[in-house]
Amino acid sequence: MKRREFIKGAAVAGAAAAASTVISAPALSQGRKEWIVASSFGKAGILGRHLDAFADFVTAATGGELSMKVFHAGELVGAFENFDAVESGTAQMGLGAPYYWAGKSNAISFIAAMPFGLNAQEQNAWFYYAGGIETADKIYNQFGMKFFPMGNTGNQMGGWYNREINTIEDFQGLKFRMPGHGGEVLKTFGVNVVLLPGGEVLSSLASGAIDGTEWIGPAADMGFGLYKAAKYYYFPGWHEPATVLDGFINLDAWNALTDSQRAVIERGAAATNMLMLSEFQARNDAALQALINEHKVDLRKYPDAVLNQIGARAGEVLQDIASRDALSKSTFEAIVKFRRTALRWTNTSEGAFAKARALPFKFPG
Template identity: 40%
Template structure:
């Protein structure tokens, strides 16, 4: 515990020393409070960045401007993969990130982002609200000095971009691919080498040959990043991310310092943005995919069946191995598995997509 406290104090001192007094948390001005949000994305990037701004706008509107959030893009204050440490140390007030970036801190974090062959966006929200997920997430967050909020979901993602076609699992041998989370671990078992690169650096890495392929999000965001200019082979389905939840981690002291009404405003704004962002992604992805295929000659491929079969086979094994690495991950895994089973049973009966499939 002493070493963690020392690390947090050092991080805050180092960050404040380089960034200046503007990072003193949280700022009181004009009869209100301004919180600093440190994000992992380019500022105002479609979907991720604009959703962060919209969340901030919701909070300001609901509080009559008494609680405000200033959004900082990736690298403006700290590097993308440093935002959680920065906020926990008090060098920022809340993050805008994805939880699987923090796998190295505890494997339990991945369950609150997305798991291969896991929960859809609506199932994940249901787990958080009515399946015990939020309580487990709060417990995990408290151990790291933060309060977690789910405030965005991209829906189903794509399988990624490759410079050369992938016709079988053999074609993955030796490829360097940007595939974070457990999906990357699964690809590594087929011979690929996963690397973790922040979103803002992906196009350059792909163009320069630092990586041979990548997954980012889905057509709307992938079109904006222009991956089609250097890779033409685009794969689906995104078996690794069936409904990716993004998050804000609020510094624990900042959260406890908010009034009950301010906490309720933050929670309601996060809930509203989760639903709105999912709708926006669902609305925009097909138009973007049509543009990629029709205007930019992107070749759309379904993953080869041998890869899909092998990925589905190994998913429970990889998940169990990861969950066994920490007591918290084991606890979350057990709850998550039980909930997924109930949702699958209900989905077999009540899911309209299943009914439509059976109708032909």
């Protein structure tokens, strides 16, 4: 069953690639479809608003022939139950983050973010033009689903701490909330890594039950109120250089669409990817300045010696996680292969330009 769906999914992916060159008959003749879209996120935040806009776009662009009704976290199923809902066909589509499904697949977290891995621009180059979507689909097809990158937080912050991090020894005994591969790396330095639902993070930090937590970045973290319970705000987010949101679609539902409906979802998801990342980038500076100036947060950079030790350990931990099964191994190898080439280009382009822009010359503004 799983294997048949995988083969069917692969054929569909080929058809979808060709879809944008085909002019379909008007959708009216195909019959109306109503999709349930289940989200891991709340309605009010940046992620929830972008999902609503995507669903409204698909509904409008298809003239209502494919209408999407969004259920935000907790409205239909719990925040982390939407993957099951889409696999079973209760919902046709979901939005989450790939590492939320780590309990189902050892390989899937690599799709979300990788400590010391790709930044957002590099991730998107990999997804769209270097085989990344196909690599992800090998994982999602196992669950009868198709994957689309559907948003990105950009580079995250390193996290909130109630203790200074001056040497690698300062991690020893720290109680810290960090999900995903970043947490696996910190465990090896003696961190007591805690997993907590979002609703308990602030109170746990305030009570001293945890010494710190990572979340997203200034725009999201400020609304979450973490500055009320932690003093130090560390950067950079080595653990999540950029984090991908996953749009996942039930393959039976996907196969029942017309070519033009598939194209609307495919390009609509790419537009959401662009717009969500842009919104985080546009809002983060003002939020960070408010955290520093109004809320008296102490902004700190992880010392280079600490980052260098974490970087070396991250490579070992990731390689160990990747060695657990063939799909994890091939996924990890695809990413690190692209990473090598992407770094070389980024260093010659964006990296060298960033250094040039930081030279001491005076510039208007």
